Amino acid sequence: SNSFHLAVMPGEGIGVEVMEAAAVVLDAVEKRFDLSFRQEHVPGGAHHFKETGAILPNGGMERIGKADAILFGAMGWPDIRYPDGTEIAPQLDIRMHFGLYAGVRPIRAIPGTPPILTDERWKDIDLVIVRESTEGMFASRGKGEIIDDQEARDTQVITRKITEELTDFCCRLARRRRETRGTPGRVTIVDKANVFRSFAFMRKVFYEAAAKHPDIEARHHYIDAMALDLVRRPWDFDVLPTENLFGDILSDLGAGLIGGMGFAPSADIGGGHGMFQPSHGTAPDIAGKGIANPTAMILSAAMMLDWLGERHGSNAARDAARAIELGVDHAFGKLNLRSYDIGGRHGTRDIGSTIANLI
Amino acid sequence: SNSFHLAVMPGEGIGVEVMEAAAVVLDAVEKRFDLSFRQEHVPGGAHHFKETGAILPNGGMERIGKADAILFGAMGWPDIRYPDGTEIAPQLDIRMHFGLYAGVRPIRAIPGTPPILTDERWKDIDLVIVRESTEGMFASRGKGEIIDDQEARDTQVITRKITEELTDFCCRLARRRRETRGTPGRVTIVDKANVFRSFAFMRKVFYEAAAKHPDIEARHHYIDAMALDLVRRPWDFDVLPTENLFGDILSDLGAGLIGGMGFAPSADIGGGHGMFQPSHGTAPDIAGKGIANPTAMILSAAMMLDWLGERHGSNAARDAARAIELGVDHAFGKLNLRSYDIGGRHGTRDIGSTIANLI
Ligand SMILES: CC(C)[C@H](C(=O)O)[C@@H](O)C(=O)O
Ligand SMILES: CC(C)[C@H](C(=O)O)[C@@H](O)C(=O)O
Numbered sequence: 001s002n003s004f005h006l007a008v009m010p011g012e013g014i015g016v017e018v019m020e021a022a023a024v025v026l027d028a029v030e031k032r033f034d035l036s037f038r039q040e041h042v043p044g045g046a047h048h049f050k051e052t053g054a055i056l057p058n059g060g061m062e063r064i065g066k067a068d069a070i071l072f073g074a075m076g077w078p079d080i081r082y083p084d085g086t087e088i089a090p091q092l093d094i095r096m097h098f099g100l101y102a103g104v105r106p107i108r109a110i111p112g113t114p115p116i117l118t119d120e121r122w123k124d125i126d127l128v129i130v131r132e133s134t135e136g137m138f139a140s141r142g143k144g145e146i147i148d149d150q151e152a153r154d155t156q157v158i159t160r161k162i163t164e165e166l167t168d169f170c171c172r173l174a175r176r177r178r179e180t181r182g183t184p185g186r187v188t189i190v191d192k193a194n195v196f197r198s199f200a201f202m203r204k205v206f207y208e209a210a211a212k213h214p215d216i217e218a219r220h221h222y223i224d225a226m227a228l229d230l231v232r233r234p235w236d237f238d239v240l241p242t243e244n245l246f247g248d249i250l251s252d253l254g255a256g257l258i259g260g261m262g263f264a265p266s267a268d269i270g271g272g273h274g275m276f277q278p279s280h281g282t283a284p285d286i287a288g289k290g291i292a293n294p295t296a297m298i299l300s301a302a303m304m305l306d307w308l309g310e311r312h313g314s315n316a317a318r319d320a321a322r323a324i325e326l327g328v329d330h331a332f333g334k335l336n337l338r339s340y341d342i343g344g345r346h347g348t349r350d351i352g353s354t355i356a357n358l359i
Numbered sequence: 360s361n362s363f364h365l366a367v368m369p370g371e372g373i374g375v376e377v378m379e380a381a382a383v384v385l386d387a388v389e390k391r392f393d394l395s396f397r398q399e400h401v402p403g404g405a406h407h408f409k410e411t412g413a414i415l416p417n418g419g420m421e422r423i424g425k426a427d428a429i430l431f432g433a434m435g436w437p438d439i440r441y442p443d444g445t446e447i448a449p450q451l452d453i454r455m456h457f458g459l460y461a462g463v464r465p466i467r468a469i470p471g472t473p474p475i476l477t478d479e480r481w482k483d484i485d486l487v488i489v490r491e492s493t494e495g496m497f498a499s500r501g502k503g504e505i506i507d508d509q510e511a512r513d514t515q516v517i518t519r520k521i522t523e524e525l526t527d528f529c530c531r532l533a534r535r536r537r538e539t540r541g542t543p544g545r546v547t548i549v550d551k552a553n554v555f556r557s558f559a560f561m562r563k564v565f566y567e568a569a570a571k572h573p574d575i576e577a578r579h580h581y582i583d584a585m586a587l588d589l590v591r592r593p594w595d596f597d598v599l600p601t602e603n604l605f606g607d608i609l610s611d612l613g614a615g616l617i618g619g620m621g622f623a624p625s626a627d628i629g630g631g632h633g634m635f636q637p638s639h640g641t642a643p644d645i646a647g648k649g650i651a652n653p654t655a656m657i658l659s660a661a662m663m664l665d666w667l668g669e670r671h672g673s674n675a676a677r678d679a680a681r682a683i684e685l686g687v688d689h690a691f692g693k694l695n696l697r698s699y700d701i702g703g704r705h706g707t708r709d710i711g712s713t714i715a716n717l718i
Contacts, residue, residue, distance in 0.1 A: 144556030197503030256590030
């Protein structure tokens with residue numbers, strides 16, 4: 001089928017702005033390719049919580065669960081918190097609710113954007129961090145103990161089941177990347193197995209599960225060494241599965257390497273569901289100014305189309321995904337599009353419409 | 360007093376080589392300044408474990424505890440492990456045994472070394488990560504649970520006591536840096552308080568303790584945002600206290616920004632004890648070749664002298680520390696010293712003797 005039901009959740013802050021830019025791009029691919037979208041808008045976020053006492057509308061979780069894919073802007077606001085001081089983050093609740101264990105966070109240097117590293121291989125950066133997104137340290141969200149105001153604890157949980165699924169997912173991703181982009185087909189787990197039993201367990205299960213994919217090269221790397229090597233030789237890596245909190249950290253580091261969060265898309269996949277969102281948050285400091293870089297949001301929409309294409313056998317969706325990616329590369333690489341975050345003067349709308357026009 | 364008893368623990372791999380280079384530098388400062396060292400060599404490490412069944416000699420912990428300072432090379436070897444698969448890491452045992460809660464890891468761009476970031480402010484990088492080194496996630500070392508080969512857990516522990524001590528230490532460090540280097544006197548805790556109660560607790564205690572130092576600016580930053588900002592604007596940061604595992608990750612990231620682990624010294628301080636060691640490990644791949652960069656080890660010796668100088672009111676030790684730092688800067692910045700890790704041809708000994716000659 002080439003007709004898709006999308007749950008569209010702009011959220012708040014710059015989430016709303018970048019979603020508008022992505023909508024213009026989606027309109028363009030709908031016109032150009034044999035595709036049709038039914039877009040169902042679903043509110044939610046910290047302001048929604050403040051007004052209604054709930055992070056999503058009644059029945060919201062069920063509604064978005066019925067869509068073919070969820071397109072998510074950004075939610076959360078520093079001043080609006082739960083009583084325990086932690087932040088409203090509906091994206092975490094959605095990941096947990098639907099078991100979206102694979103947080104796919106590609107890090108690719110966009111041609112034409114200013115290099116961050118002096119090494120000229122910078123332009124070859126093309127890796128994917130796959131952040132496990134339902135357990136690890138985040139299993140402790142809302143469950144940490146505080147004892148007598150003297151001591152606090154949070155517990156990380158790693159399961160065989162999810163580690164196997166994650167490994168399997170990453171091996172398939174590495175294979176597909178090898179076919180479509182010529183990458184080496186290499187999966188490197190990032191852990192701290194030298195010190196912690198839960199990570200030694202994770203690594204062991206990873207190698208067992210990876211053995212079922214003999215065409216894929218399975219490796220391991222320590223989290224600290226990876227933080228170093230993502231600065232020294234990021235061009236050497238392909239697919240990097242890791243624990244939830246490690247993935248949170250490494251994917252922001254990776255975003256830093258390619259010009260910031262405005263260029264870092266993501267997908268959260270699991271159990272037949274997929275949510276697609278930029279890696280950035282609501283950015284209260286620049287919200288409402290029209291200067292947010294919507295590239296991460298637009299590339300997230302491309303990841304959504306690619307995923308829908310694979311899942312539903314839709315060549316139109318796959319082609320549309322590729323067209324968006326090429327549009328982004330052309331806009332920055334050839335047309336000298338320059339967003340504010342890299343020192344330019346092109347606003348959110350400009351960037352959306354420039355990329356839409358290229359499709 | 361200007362006479363110091365040093366426990367010298369070269370360890371294994373390149374630990375032995377870089378310690379030899381540091382010894383040449385220590386000899387030079389002993390001659391030049393009014394200082395005398397009694398050096399007591401203490402073995403230990405993974406090979407020691409393999410041969411004797413213990414990571415340190417009998418009574419070794421007591422012996423090093425009696426010294427004025429511990430100078431440590433590197434210990435650990437990938438193929439020699441505990442039965443649970445984790446690595447031999449005596450440095451962790453020493454940190455825990457003596458309560459060396461403050462893991463001080465300065466990140467400073469050495470003049471003359473090749474810039475890593477394209478931004479010209481790269482040369483202004485001068486920050487210190489203070490890795491809490493006795494609790495946090497590492498409280499779980501050797502204690503993680505594995506249930507039926509299906510699920511594994513490790514628990515992080517944050518205490519009020521250690522967080523207060525850490526904060527106090529960091530505020531004093533920021534003050535001293537302001538006086539001696541003109542840095543802004545700013546301490547920024549790095550946590551994940553938006554999601555985890557243990558980190559929300561850590562941040563709360565941090566602000567309470569920092570309030571006792573009204574001349575120091577106290578701030579907070581999320582770990583993921585910090586991983587991004589250490590790539591985007593590391594020159595903006597001063598003193599960065601953080602949880603143990605976060606500090607492990609960020610300090611390696613920081614080392615990557617300044618040319619690698621060969622330039623990253625460290626100190627582990629607590630309870631009147633101090634251990635000084637390069638941030639790197641034993642590097643089995645290059646061990647025995649004479650090409651390891653001893654700069655991190657030599658700068659660690661300088662940190663030791665500075666600490667001894669403060670603690671024992673020894674101007675000679677403080678001056679010696681400063682002379683070593685200036686020697687390193689002069690060797691790389693003016694004499695074009697280039698270690699192998701930054702593409703040069705100066706070996707471990709060369710670098711040690713060049714810096715020693717400058718003193
Ligand atoms: C907003 C925050 C809770 C969230 C996370 O930690 O997962 C964000 O950093 C992310 O990476 O999606
Ligand atoms: C060797 C390893 C156990 C150690 C650590 O994780 O503390 C090292 O990475 C360090 O940074 O000192």
